[in-house]
Amino acid sequence: MKNLVIVDIGSNSSRMAIYKIDVDGFCTEVRRCKSSSRLSEGMGPEKYLTPTAISRTIDSLKSFKQIYSSIPNPTVITIATAAVRQAKNQKSFLKKVRKKVGLNVRVLSGREEAYYDYLGVINRVKMNDYLVMDIGGASIELVRVRGRKRRDLISIPVGSVNISERFNLKNYVNGADLFNAQRFLKNIFHRVPWLNKASHYQIILLGGAARTLARINRNHQHFYNVDYLNGYHLNQHRILGTYEMLLRKNLSDRKNVNGLEKDRADIILGGLLPLITLLDELDSRRVVFSDGGVREGIINEYINKYYRKY
Template sequence: MPRRDRVAAIDCGTNSIRLLITDITDDGAPTEQVREMRIVRLGQGVDATGRLADEAIERTLQATREYAGLITMLGADRVRFCATSAARDAENADDFADGVESILGVRPQVLTGKEEALASFVGATRGVESARTLVVDIGGGSTELVVGEGSDVEWSTSLDIGSVRLTERFLPSDPPPVAEVTSAMNHLDSVLSPAVAGLDPVASVVGVAGTVTTVAAHALGLPSYDRDAIHGARLSIDEIKPACLSLVQMSVADRRALPFMHPGRADVIGGGALVLDRVLELLPLDTDTVLISEHDILDGIAWGAV
């Protein structure tokens, strides 16, 4: 009988904190028990102040307390808590880490950009047919782009462009006027173009995380957020880009009224969608489609715990 580990993985990003409790056996087959998300906006104002706001820390610790209850109830053998962009950038990240450790008994691991990119790649591509693949992971504070095949990463970059950061810096109006959108696009192009210069074209693209899955739901015209309908969907770039620009141009109220929209994502999804639009415009691609995956860095964090 194969050995089984019950793993609790927590991904704490700039906008959301997510929990996955899953059983992983020696034969590599995971059995998901729980997958939860809370929008806590840990990275509120970090881009401007360099610090985690007290109220943002408390929101995140409250969600951590809720997760601790689930972890205890389901009896996880191992717990791994990983923090990403907001914690990397904040001078008071240790205060937050102390709070997490007092609740869970484990100290957060603050992933470097390269570690974050690798975890995203592993989570997104496990179980996908082996081919040279680009994984696009757009978070609240940063965007990870990773190229690899199988378990081998050939190239990766972590860029300080994410839905929360871009919205706070360039898109303060509701809805944003053309001048703000143009300024944001120019900034994205100035960051992305040199980062991907010289990258050989890729024929397979996988898009992950909340910005991408929300844009996919919009492109598909879903009547509600349907994880099963989104996971594994293959959308053409010609479907995705209009969905991106549609979300950028909407008011927050109109976005919030969309039946698939998480209310905590409505105010920043325009910024994230703009990142996705420019990534698909500027990356060297030998494909006109993107595979949408609900498996991402959270799954990679879980695999890294065993």
């Protein structure tokens, strides 16, 4: 029995998941932890991780280490995504993590992050053609899948945290800021040459903003388990209605919305705006949620490498 630990240093949250893998390669998740370390907060156009954000993140990693150190012989894989990938002080941050926590961090390229998203959802999605969209704190990954094969992928260096900061979407939002944010996103999407090939595709949605959107609606629909998201779907009308509801509230009121974590209330409008924009651009009518993603993609790769021969 192998104990595999994946530590994911994200732009908005740091996460850890512990899995047991048996001799046949069957994987079971036994624990999951999350910390809202907000590493990308305050990076600005200079793209420097701030001392406060670094300290928060290292504290989170130390708390994870206390947990996985209690299990026998853990194999720990540590990854970092957009915030660290973009940071000009990346080397300094990685050195501090190595010194203070003892973790060697693999910084994923944007294409690698998008590819692992694809690996993480391919066995969870029962459709042939779709667009994977992962909205993170500092990047958006898009993967066009046709005939269950990845055809195109891209990572775009904007996400829920930096959109919210740049366009003042944290508290009450005025029309000019929202218009400028959406125009900014439209211009970015128009520069993706293959995106029009995904016109009318259903969107497989990943990321923290995705989970929040699903939980808000599952709460509203009185589902017993609001956290079970895989295969759950929403139509465009429901998504736009949810966004309008959030848009009408200030930050204080959003914190009281069922299904919306208080520590995400300030970035949820910026986090969902890329989806709202893309739904309009592609005339997509339905979004399907998946519990797969980068971590699950890395697990699939690990199991295929060490346990299965194809």
